[in-house]
Amino acid sequence: MSDKDKSKEQLLGELKELKNNIRSLKESVKVLELKLEDCNRKLEAANKRYMQELYDDLNDKKQAERLLRESNEKYRYLVENAPTGIYEIDFKNMRFTSVNDVMCQYTGYSREEFLSLNPFDILSDNSKIHFRERLKKGNSGERVLQFTEFKIKKKNGQEFWVFISAQYVYEEGMLVGASVVAHDISERKEMEEALRESEHFLANIFENFQDRLSVIDTEFNIVLVNNKMEQYYSHSLPLVGKKCYSVYHGNNEVCQGCPSQLVLKTGKAAQAVMPVKDPEGNVKTWLNNYCCPLIDERSGEIQGVIVYARNITENINTEREMARLDRLNLVGEMAASIGHEIRNPMTAVRGFLQMLTSKEDCAKYKNYFSIMIDELDRANSIISEFLLLSRIKPAKLKHQSLNTIIKAILPLFEAIAINLKIDIDLDLDNIPDLLVNEKDIRQLIHNLVRNGLEAMSPGKKLTIRTYSDGEYVVLSIKDQGEGIEPGLIDKVGTPFFTTKDNGTGLGLVVCYGIAGRHNAEIYFETGPGGTTFNVKFRVVAHAAAQYTDG
Incomplete structure (x- = not known):
């Protein structure tokens, strides 16, 4: 094959290859176009989504702006029309940044005047201290309580109380601002002050009442007492929480005839005179207890008993003394009317008995005559005491030493005491002279000392004491006998009352008469x-010296 043919064949091969390359290139371009078309579709879709999102976002922002605008309008409406004071404080610059009309009305400032003030300008002196303490806490990083009370100062200088609720703003733990709601509580404060004054007034009455007041609950527990009650039962303090019958009367159970118990049962007021006894069972005070129910106004139920106790010991003693004096006067009148009439024939009888005693033919009756003479002497002694009762005033008064009178008759007492094997102790203080009748005072001392000696067994001691007690002088005769039985105490000093086998019951009666x-x-x-x-x-x-007909 010639070179020319080879070249043509080669060119045809190259052309074929070129066609194949062109075909491949077209296919690649077609793929690229398809991909480009797909990218365009995706870009268009993405763009649509973006535009929609952008549209939606713009709508959301508009709605948010609308909602924010409406919210601000509502907030401003609420702030301006709220029935309470509202203001905002910038603590960095220590100034007000906003205030509503009510706060301006509270204080009497215009809005411009209020916003020009320092927060301290509207506070009372004490509230400034309180405000400063809260700021100090906030600036030290401590959380400040939301609620408190301040006294605000008006433009005209008047002051009023507000209760505030504050929403505090912090930056990096530091107090920088606050939104404050302030309620005028002046009326409430006035009511609280009036209530405090009323409570103080009632408490003052309760505490300064000169009789004993207490309140007990339904279980007889003491819940309240006044000063007089605490003074009287100071040895049992505190009284509150203890049983009234234990503290007041020394009992282990509710007292018999307790008026408080009657009140709790019936719901009605009750009254009773009750004795207060010492640990030995002797009555030392008589109280007239007036008890009334303490009723809950809401439920109508009895919550306890109010006990008002008045000391009537002096009244009872006075009544007893009056009764005793009445009896004494009656005995005195009897003595004055019949004393001499009885004494005269008795004197004659005694004389004849003494004469008969000396006769020999009556010697065998001598013992009888002696008994008769002794009994006549005893009767004469009783009559003599009767005649003492008939005297209203001592025959003669003069200033004398009581100690001297006691020492003068002491040998007589000592002789009696030796026979009874009893010691006599003298404790005579330096006392002023008294205006007395010596004969009467001798009789008084003699009767009291004899009673004391006869009340004791051998080995005991009788103490005769004198001492000064303010503007008084006291003669005290103390024995160590067994004491007077509680049931007989009220009878002491009653005419003819005696615990002795051969007593007349007139010795103390005479003493009371002499004292009177x-x-x-x-x-x-x-x-x-x-x-x-x-x-x-x-x-x-x-x-x-004073004299009376004697």
Whole structure:
């Protein structure tokens, strides 16, 4: 094959290859076009989605702006029309940044004036201190309580109370601002102050009441007492929480005839006179207890009992003394009317008996005559005591030493005491002279000392004491006997009452009469360890001796 033919064949092969390459290139272009078309579709879809999202976002923003605008409008409406004061504070610059009309009305400032003020400008002096303490807490990183009270100062200088609720703003733990709602609580404060004054007034009445007041619950527990009650039962403090019958009366159960128990049962007021006894069972005070129910106004149920106790010991003693004096006066009147009439024939009988005793033919009756004379002497002694009762005033008064009178008759007592194997102890203080009748005072001392000696067994001791007690002088005669039985105490001093086998029952009656004529007072204390009789004389300045018809 010639070279020419080879070249043609070669060219045809190359042309064929070129056609194949062109075909491949077209196919590649077609694939690229398809891919480009797909990319365009995807780009268009992405663009549509973006545009939709952008549209939606713009709509959301518009809606958010609308909602925010509406919210701000509502907030401004609420702030401006709220029935309470509202304001905002910038603590960095210490100024107000907003305020509503109500707060301006509260304080009397215009909005412009209020916003120009420093927060301290509207606070009272004490509230400034309180505000400063809260700021200090906030600036130290501590959380400040949301609620508190301040006293606000108006433009005209008047002050009023507000209760505030504050929403605080913090930056990096530091207090920088606050939104505050302030309620005017002046009326509430006035009511609270009026209530406090009323409570103080009532408490003052309760505490300063000069009688004893207490409140007990339905279980007889003491829940409230006044000062007078605490003073009287100071040895049992505190009283609140204890049983009334234990503290007031020393009992282990509710007292018999307790008026408080009656109140709790019936719901009605009750009253009773009750004794207060010492540990030995002796009555030392009489109380008139007035009890009324303490009722809950809401439920109508009895919550306890109000007990008002008045000390009527003096009244009872006065009544007893009046009754005793009445009996004494009656005996005195009897003595004055019949004493002399009886004594005269008795004197005659005694004289004849003494004469018969000396006759020899009557010697065998001598023992009988002696018994008759002794009994006549005893009757005469009783009549003499009767006649003492008939005297209203001592025959003669003069200033004398009570100690001297006691020492003068002491040997007589010592002789009796030796026979009874009893010691007598004198304890005579330095006392002023008294305006007395010596004969009467001798009789008084004699009767009291004899009673004391006869009340004791051998080996005991009788103490005669004198001492000053303010403007009084006290004669005290103390024995170590067994004491007076509680049931007999009220009878002491009653005419003809005696515990002795051969007593007349007039010795103490005479003593009371003598004390009465000297404006003196007799009182006694008794118990298992003995009895002490005290005679209390008032010291009278020196003056001319007083006389009465004797």
